Amino acid sequence: MGGGGWYYVPKVWTPYGGWWADPKHWKRSTAMAGVAVGFSFLYLFSVSIERERRPIAPASHIPSQKWCKYAKVDDPSLQ
Template sequence: MGAGGWFYVPKVWTPYGGWWSNPTHWKRNTGIAGVGIVCVATMLFSVSAERERRPVAPFRQIPSQSWCKHAKTDDPRLK
């Protein structure tokens, strides 16, 4: 019925803060990193959608044709 006891904790430096770390402002930092990742992913998606070309029309319609800039030019079957 105690609060535990002595735990063996090796004296090793770790980049993530140790064994029982609780970094200050971790929620804010995680949010900032998440917003940054979303911004970069959005920019990559828009560049990819604007540069996507299909020299041969696909056999059936694929999802990326709905946001591709050149889909109607590359596949004349599209409306």
């Protein structure tokens, strides 16, 4: 029975490191990419807060009205 054995692995160059990639500092690189994505999300969220407008008042409460810059201007029924 036994495990393992021989299996074919083509000898080709790949940009991501091959079949069993274990690059140096992968945890740090992953964390840095996560931080970059987080900052991008925060920037886009702040732009969204500044630009969100509702020309027609919504029929029911929308959670984004809590942080929207023009929520009270666009919907006079808000407190």
